[in-house]
Amino acid sequence: MKTKVGIIFGGKSGEHEVSIQSAKSIYEALDRDKYEPILLGVDKQGVWRLGRDASFILNASNPKLIALNAAAPAVVPVESPGEALALRDPASGSVAEIVDVFFPIMHGTFGEDGSLQGLLKMVDAPFVGASVLGSAVGMDKEVMKRLLRDAGIPTPRFACVRSVRSRLEAAVEGLGLPLFVKPCNLGSSVGISKVKRMQELHPAVERALRFDRKVIIEEAIQGREIEVAVLGNDDPKASVCGEIIPQHEFYSYEAKYIDENGAMLRIPADLPAWISDQVRDLAVKVFKTLECEGMGRVDFFVKPDGTAMVNEINTLPGFTKISMYPKLWEATGLPYPELLDRLIQLALERHGKERALERGAEF
Ligand SMILES: Nc1ncnc2c1ncn2[C@@H]1O[C@H](COP(=O)(O)OP(=O)(O)O)[C@@H](O)[C@H]1O
Ligand SMILES: [Mg+2]
Incomplete structure (x- = not known):
């Protein structure tokens, strides 16, 4: 059957x-x-x-x-x-x-x-994919960053605010300029602004607050945008690295979906082995730290000195045949239909293990 x-x-x-x-x-x-x-x-x-x-x-x-x-x-x-x-x-x-x-x-x-x-x-x-906890943690940029920080995984410094009445200048002290202002629980770069001057901060926070009750403000990292696909449950594996080369100021909504030439994908990324090895190891560590299962795409900034910082995880990344996640696996030797097969098997495996657990107290 x-x-x-x-x-x-x-x-x-x-x-x-x-x-x-x-x-x-x-x-x-x-x-x-x-x-x-x-x-x-x-x-x-x-x-x-x-x-x-x-x-x-x-x-x-x-x-x-x-x-x-x-x-x-x-x-x-x-x-x-x-x-x-x-x-x-x-x-x-x-x-x-x-x-x-x-x-x-x-x-x-x-x-x-x-x-x-x-x-x-x-x-x-x-x-298929992350369960309740991994999904929720991966979606909330503040909670995600707190867990990464706790695990000693480098990620941009940040502050969170819930209203424009907060003392914004004090909140971002030490983060420098430019800043990235984002709704905490969204995606596709919706509501994100790059703030280059302090006077732009207030309107940027106001804009982000239209999309979410919590806003995260991050220091800007200068670096290449490198992405790694992770696959597995208890013993997750990392794909080769890919690179996003945005043709806009940053990888904005326009660059992602409106402008056909908004970004270039390079797979595998042109990186020395010592950097890609480090990034792939880190991707698996991020996946485990954030309680993910099945799949996840971990996005990094790789700085000119070769050190990597985690931008975010996407637990349900774009999945068309030309999307980064499947493309990365294809370049690693796992074609699209086999990737689907593997993900479904991982889902069934996890469900079987959960079913086998005892539910009540022992008397
Ligand atoms: N701290 C940062 N430093 C530099 N660029 C950033 C930073 N945060 C976000 N960006 C830029 O904005 C884009 C979207 O931000 P991201 O946090 O990935 O939001 P989303 O979840 O909507 O994809 C990134 O791909 C990158 O181009
Ligand atoms: Mg992103």
């Missing part, structure tokens, strides 16, 4: 369209001898819709117009008494589909921050 893989994508975040593209790539590449893909698109209102073939994704070849088919039936995930998980039609309550393992690829808010992972845990379903 084929394993039914529920690909969960879309969602209410600003990365809705990117997520559909990631899902489309996964849908196309899954090994049909082993797996039967089930498409679970979450629309911008949060409704889950079920699709069984590619017609569920409209305008599939146009990244700007790509969309879910709103005529597809709505479903909700519910725990079923058997091994697998049921998707029910919310109106009639009848079982619409049974899924064996989920592949969430919903980037950003709700999909990447532990919310979706919590829902899947509640219904006792195996799923």
